[in-house]
Amino acid sequence: xxxxxxxxxxxxxxxPLQLAGMGGFPSPELAVAVSAAGGLGMLSGALQPRxxxxxxxAVPPEVPVGVSFLMPFLDVGAAEDAAGRCxxxxxxxxxxxxxxxxxxxxxxxxxxxxxxxxxxxxxAVDAGCDLVVAQGxxxxxxxxxxxxxxxxVAAVCDxxxxxxxxxxxxxxxxxxASALGLGSAAVRVGTRFLAATESAAxxxxxxxxxxxxxxxxxxxxxxxxxxxxxxxxxxxxxxxxAEALGPTHAWTPDWPAADYVGDVEARPLYAGxxxxxxxxxxxxxxxxxxxxxxx
Numbered sequence: 001x002x003x004x005x006x007x008x009x010x011x012x013x014x015x016p017l018q019l020a021g022m023g024g025f026p027s028p029e030l031a032v033a034v035s036a037a038g039g040l041g042m043l044s045g046a047l048q049p050r051x052x053x054x055x056x057x058a059v060p061p062e063v064p065v066g067v068s069f070l071m072p073f074l075d076v077g078a079a080e081d082a083a084g085r086c087x088x089x090x091x092x093x094x095x096x097x098x099x100x101x102x103x104x105x106x107x108x109x110x111x112x113x114x115x116x117x118x119x120x121x122x123x124a125v126d127a128g129c130d131l132v133v134a135q136g137x138x139x140x141x142x143x144x145x146x147x148x149x150x151x152x153v154a155a156v157c158d159x160x161x162x163x164x165x166x167x168x169x170x171x172x173x174x175x176x177a178s179a180l181g182l183g184s185a186a187v188r189v190g191t192r193f194l195a196a197t198e199s200a201a202x203x204x205x206x207x208x209x210x211x212x213x214x215x216x217x218x219x220x221x222x223x224x225x226x227x228x229x230x231x232x233x234x235x236x237x238x239x240x241x242a243e244a245l246g247p248t249h250a251w252t253p254d255w256p257a258a259d260y261v262g263d264v265e266a267r268p269l270y271a272g273x274x275x276x277x278x279x280x281x282x283x284x285x286x287x288x289x290x291x292x293x294x295x
Contacts, residue, residue, distance in 0.1 A: 020042065021045070025044070027055075033285065169274045
C-alpha cells in the first residue's frame with residue numbers, strides 16, 4: 001500500500017511525492033501528468049501573470065496542483081489569484097512572510113515555504129505555513145542552503161510540528177524511503193521529471209541529463225543576471241561552454257525550453273545530484289511508479 005502521510009491526506013494524493021516547481025515556461029502538461037499519476041504537480045509562478053493564468057486554465061478542475069513562486073520575481077496579485085484556484089501556493093527564497101501566508105490562506109489554499117536551514121524552517125512555521133520544504137545542497141536549480149538533504153530533513157522533522165517535504169537529490173526509491181523514514185511527509189523531485197516526455201525542456205538538454213552523473217554537476221552563481229548571488233546547481237559542461245563564449249555571453253538564468261533556438265549547451269542546464277538516475281526519457285507516470293515502488 002502507498003504510504004499514508006500528512007501530505008497525502010492534505011492534498012488527496014495517492015503518493016507522498018511533489019513535483020519541484022521548475023522553470024518559467026507556460027507548459028502545464030508535466031504538472032497535470034504528475035498529479036494524474038498520484039503525486040502533486042506544481043506549476044511555475046515565475047511567469048507573466050497572464051501566462052500563469054493560462055496554465056491554471058489548462059488544468060482540469062478535478063486535478064490538484066500547486067504553484068511555486070520565486071520571491072525575487074513575485075507578483076503578489078498572481079499569488080493571490082493562484083491561492084483561489086489551486087491546492088497549494090509555495091514560496092522560495094527570502095524570509096518567510098506572515099503577510100503572504102495570510103494572503104494564501106484567505107484564498108483557500110495551503111501555504112508552503114522552501115527553506116535551506118533549520119532557522120528558516122522555524123521562521124516558516126512562525127509565519128503560519130502549513131508545511132515546509134527542506135532543501136538540501138544536492139538539489140538542482142537554485143539552492144538555498146549548504147546542508148545535505150537527509151541531515152537537514154532529520155533536524156527539521158525533529159524541531160517542527162508541521163509536515164516536512166524533503167528536497168535535494170532524490171531520484172530513486174531507496175533514497176526516498178530514507179527521507180520518509182526520517183519523518184518527512186513527502187519528497188520533492190525535479191531532475192528526474194525534467195526528462196519526462198511531458199517536460200518542456202529542450203531535447204538536447206534532456207540528452208545531456210541522460211549522459212551525466214552527480215560528479216558532472218557544480219554549484220555556481222554564474223547564471224545570475226536578474227538574480228545575483230543566488231547559488232544554483234547545474235551541469236559543469238554548460239558553465240564551461242558559456243565561459244568559452246567570452247564576456248559578451250548573456251548569463252541568463254532561463255533554462256532552454258523545447259522551442260529554444262540557439263546554443264543549448266551554453267544555457268543553464270540545471271541538474272541535481274540525482275541526475276545519476278536519469279537514464280532515459282520516460283513518461284511522468286513511469287517515473288512516479290519507479291520512485292514509489294519501494295517507498
